[in-house]
Amino acid sequence: MKKIVFxxxxxxxxxxxxxxxxxxxNYAEPMTVYGIHFLNESVGYVCGYHxxxxxxxxxxxxxxxxxxxxxxxxxxxWFMNESIGFIVGASSSSEPKVGKTxxxxxxxxxxxxxxxxxxxxTPSRIYFFDETTGYIVCRDGLMYKTINQGAxxxxxxxxxxxxxxxxxxxTALVGYVSIEWSSTTILKTxxxxNSWxxxxxxxxxxxxxxxxxxxxxxxxxxxxSTIMKTTxxxNSWxxxxxxxxxxxxxIVFTSRNIGYAAGSAGTLVTTTxxxxxxxxxxxxxxxxxxRMDFPSKEVGYIGTYGPPASVIKTTxxxGILAVPEERTExxxxxxxxxxxxxxxxxxxxKFTNTQLELLDMTGKxxxxxxxxxxxxxxxxxLPNGVYIYKVTGDGTIVSTGxxxxx
Numbered sequence: 001m002k003k004i005v006f007x008x009x010x011x012x013x014x015x016x017x018x019x020x021x022x023x024x025x026n027y028a029e030p031m032t033v034y035g036i037h038f039l040n041e042s043v044g045y046v047c048g049y050h051x052x053x054x055x056x057x058x059x060x061x062x063x064x065x066x067x068x069x070x071x072x073x074x075x076x077x078w079f080m081n082e083s084i085g086f087i088v089g090a091s092s093s094s095e096p097k098v099g100k101t102x103x104x105x106x107x108x109x110x111x112x113x114x115x116x117x118x119x120x121x122t123p124s125r126i127y128f129f130d131e132t133t134g135y136i137v138c139r140d141g142l143m144y145k146t147i148n149q150g151a152x153x154x155x156x157x158x159x160x161x162x163x164x165x166x167x168x169x170x171t172a173l174v175g176y177v178s179i180e181w182s183s184t185t186i187l188k189t190x191x192x193x194n195s196w197x198x199x200x201x202x203x204x205x206x207x208x209x210x211x212x213x214x215x216x217x218x219x220x221x222x223x224x225s226t227i228m229k230t231t232x233x234x235n236s237w238x239x240x241x242x243x244x245x246x247x248x249x250x251i252v253f254t255s256r257n258i259g260y261a262a263g264s265a266g267t268l269v270t271t272t273x274x275x276x277x278x279x280x281x282x283x284x285x286x287x288x289x290x291r292m293d294f295p296s297k298e299v300g301y302i303g304t305y306g307p308p309a310s311v312i313k314t315t316x317x318x319g320i321l322a323v324p325e326e327r328t329e330x331x332x333x334x335x336x337x338x339x340x341x342x343x344x345x346x347x348x349x350k351f352t353n354t355q356l357e358l359l360d361m362t363g364k365x366x367x368x369x370x371x372x373x374x375x376x377x378x379x380x381x382l383p384n385g386v387y388i389y390k391v392t393g394d395g396t397i398v399s400t401g402x403x404x405x406x
Contacts, residue, residue: 021319022268022284022302025059027311033303035076035087035125036311038295046291046303046311047077047087052105059301059313065105070097076126078134086150088123088136096121096138100150113144114155124180129169135193137164137177145193158187158196170212176234178207178220186210186220188234199234208249208263213256219275221248221261229275240278242269243337244386244404250292250302260318262289262302265386266361269402270320280402281319282363282388285312297321332391338404342376351393358403359388379405 031048038044042058045065052065052074066087073089087099087108095115099108113136115121121140128134136144136153141160144153158164162179169175177187177196185198186207201207205222212218220228225242246267253259259275262268268283283289288305289312295301298317304310333346345356356377358367366382371391382405390400 021281021316022312022314024284025055025062025301025311025313027053027055027059027062027309029053029062030306030308032306033291033309033311035074035078036291036293036301036303037078038293038301039079039081040295041299043082044293044295044301045077045079045085047074048309049073052077052087054105058299059311066101066108069099069108069110072122073097074099075123076136078126078128080128080131080149084149086126086128086134088126090122094120094122094139096123096136096142096144098123098126098136098144098150098153111153113138113142113153115140115142124164125166127167127169129172129175133172133192135167135169135175137167139163139180143167143177143193156193156196159198160187165207166209168210168212168218170215170218174212174215174233176210176212176218178210180208181206182223183207186234199230201228202237206247208247209251211251211253211259213253213259213274217256217274219251219253219259219261221251221263223247225263225267227251227261227269227275227278240275242267242278242280242402244402246386249288249290252292252294252300254294254297254300254317258297258317258320260292260294260300262292264288267386268302268318270318272320279320279400280388282359282361283312284362285310286361332399334389334391334399334401334403338406339379340406341380342378343403344376345371345391347393351398354391354393357390357392358382359390361386361388 033046035047053062054065055062070089071092074087076088079085096113099110121138123138132149134146143156146153165180166178173192175189182204187196207220209221216233217231225244225246227240228237246264248261248263251261257274259271266283266285268281269278271278289302290305292302300314354371356371387403389403
């Protein structure tokens with residue numbers, strides 16, 4: 001299994017902007033954002049502990065849609081339009097439940113989904129491939145499918161009792177389901193969920209989210225600060241590792257090339273070259289970035305775990321849409337990483353007026369100084385945490401990435 005090295009080396013086309021590409025919306029509710037779904041750039045929904053909230057103006061204002069539909073949850077939300085929507089949650093005994101509204105949330109029709117009895121079958125996600133076909137994944141290996149916009153839900157057989165974390169169908173027939181905790185496989189169907197085949201990951205790892213850009217090319221957001229990629233439908237995988245203890249909880253692609261993954265401690269990375277490399281970005285948040293949705297290439301939203309929770313937003317694709325897909329490596333290395341006392345910068349290419357800048361996760365510059373190659377740069381006085389570094393040479397940014405002080 002080929003590992004994609006964390007140190008991402010590239011030259012940006014323009015100036016690296018230290019100002020935030022992501023900004024908080026006016027969401028100010030205490031509940032964790034367990035689910036998020038936007039109909040378009042302005043209209044969207046978030047759900048959490050007992051509540052669903054809606055915005056119609058891109059996050060400037062939020063109003064409560066419903067409360068206490070389920071004893072536990074909702075854990076996921078999906079609206080077809082501003083009238084028809086779905087939420088999933090659980091009963092007091094952790095039986096999976098689904099609710100449907102046809103009047104924008106003023107009232108809900110709920111149903112208990114069939115189980116094999118016992119255990120904790122709380123739903124994790126609800127996902128619709130189109131207006132009629134949708135899926136719900138739960139703990140205990142339970143999964144359900146509707147082909148009539150939620151009028152009925154059929155239980156699918158996946159051949160596992162492990163907790164399911166996410167589901168994604170790149171085509172009507174081909175779909176993938178991830179397993180929440182430590183596992184060696186994900187599950188794949190090529191017949192719309194009638195049967196499932198395990199696909200080996202080459203290691204034991206927890207998978208939090210799955211997203212496929214084509215029927216064969218897909219990505220997994222995982223524990224151990226790992227993103228995994230396949231280009232052959234899960235038969236083999238390459239790995240990107242951030243080199244920290246962070247967990248990636250959510251991953252979204254807005255095209256075959258452009259993708260975003262986010263997770264614990266405000267961690268946010270992006271790719272503009274179909275996952276070949278991933279670049280750390282400043283999210284401006286320090287909490288867990290738990291759920292993400294992009295209604296367009298430019299506009300995206302991320303809900304945090306909290307409490308108190310928040311919803312952050314970008315209106316320019318996180319500032320990466322103008323970044324060229326392929327960049328020339330300059331042979332720049334920053335080590336050790338993670339580190340506790342100092343770093344050393346080495347370069348294969350010589351530059352004049354070389355500068356190092358460190359930014360904290362809010363985008364604030366915390367260290368800036370000239371760089372002497374192979375000279376130790378002390379960071380002992382900086383608090384432990386994750387920082388964005390950028391190295392400039394000859395007036396151009398020649399490297400950027402993530403540095404961990406521990």
